[in-house]
Amino acid sequence: MGTLKTIGFALLTIFCMGIVQVQGQNTLFKKVKNKVEDKVEEVVSEEAGDEGAVKTSNKKQMKEYVVDQGFINRADLLFHDDFNGERATEFPSKWTHIKGSIQNNSFSEAGQRDEVIEWISNYATIKPTIEGDDYLGDSFKIEIQVHFNLEGGNQFYNLNLRNSKDIYKHHDIRIANSLIGNGNDNLSRMPGQPPRGWHTIQVSFNKGNLKAFFDGVQLVNNPDIGKYEFTHIEIYASSPGSSRVGQTKSMINHFSIAKAGLPLYERLVTKGRIVVQDIYFDNDQYVIKKESYPALEKIVNMLKEHVDTEVTIEGHTDSNGTEEANQLLSENRAMAVKKYLVSKGIKSSRMSTVGYGEERPIDRSNNEKAWATNRRVEFVMR
Structure with missing residues (x-):
């Protein structure tokens, strides 16, 4: 009986070692596979060049x-x-x-x-x-x-x-x-x-x-x-x-x-306004987030190139929250944008601000897509 137990224990030990070995091989395979995939991503990024194409697999x-x-x-x-x-x-x-x-x-x-x-x-x-x-x-x-x-x-x-x-x-x-x-x-x-x-x-x-x-x-x-x-x-x-x-x-x-290469100034003159939805704030806040800087720098450059241009900065919100809170929020966000432009050398006298809250939606649908569209800052020629 003891001999049978000994044999059974030995067989169990061999079986467990086999499982561990297979699992180890699988783990190694996964690591190698991940490295290969990462290398593919690097090649894609290198071949994309400097055209701004998507750099991801x-x-x-x-x-x-x-x-x-x-x-x-x-x-x-x-x-x-x-x-x-x-x-x-x-x-x-x-x-x-x-x-x-x-x-x-x-x-x-x-x-x-x-x-x-x-x-x-x-x-x-x-x-x-x-x-x-x-x-x-x-x-x-x-x-x-x-x-x-x-x-x-x-x-x-x-x-x-x-x-x-x-x-x-x-x-x-x-x-x-x-x-x-x-x-x-x-x-x-x-x-x-x-x-x-x-x-x-x-x-x-x-x-x-x-x-x-x-x-x-x-x-x-x-x-x-x-x-x-x-x-x-x-x-x-x-x-x-x-x-x-x-x-x-x-x-x-x-x-x-x-419309690649279309100057902002041309859009402003042609349509009388520029709608910018790449100026970001945290929910219910009016501190400009750093993701907004590229879009704002384009406005800065336009105003520096065309020194006689004056604009009204309009703040717009979605319809979430009370009308009173959205009105105040839109005013504060428009003012925050003006302060940023002033900090970049644009004269305060060339800009005025106004907030419209949720009063002037672009999209009246009641969904997240519409809300994102309606949250925006507009620059209107005056």
Whole structure:
């Protein structure tokens, strides 16, 4: 009996040692895997260059980072949509229908839930609703997050840069998984196959010089595409999943256009005001947060370059809280902005302040998206 116990104990010991060894190997594998992934991120960052492209791998992509990584400055935004607050199955409210079927929806994958628009028919086409369809000009940036399902079929997204004055001067940028096609040029491919999921595409156009990035890797660098001046953009997609049961449809969850290089002063003169939503304060506070400095420095530079310009600084809040508290908060925030500008050398006499509280909302919807839009500072020419 004792011999049996001894043998049993020995076998148990050997078994436990095997488990520890396997666990150790798994731990080592995970450490090596993490180092490899970190190295991939470094390569992506290095290859992105100094264009301000997203410097992150797809592994760490989250919806919130897209606008804030420096490729597009929020102060320069001409159009932005992340589809939050939209009703599922309805047509997206900020877009104009051209052909086919597209709808709002929600999509969850890998623990991330996104509000999206999805293509429920192949080659459906839409465009941002911007009055006049004449907003791109010779310098702009575009940022879009697209989903690739890798389930077979010819899935792609097409950014069609349009020239409404000359039908022979349109230009297509086609995005498929791991590649970008630039007009009639050859396709440019990623060094490797990106995984299923969300991918960020960035396009920079500056007086004929077109650059395009796929997850931070530059795939297009064309210094002269005819020196076109484009007026507006249309988007369509091939969506194999729209006709196949159980297959994921083509989707986007974020789209932005910035009027790159458009001087603040030109915007102020043209529209009479500049709306800035990149001036941040803590909740119910009026101390300017350091994240606001880049946007404020642009205002400082504009006022220094145009010494005869005088402005009224308007403070606006959302509708949370009492009207009285929001009114006082908006006044204090406008005054805080003026004090900052004075500290940077702008004469106090060139600026006045006023607070409107929650009185003048841009978006009257009762949701977080609307509240964020309504919290802002405006600079009005006087």
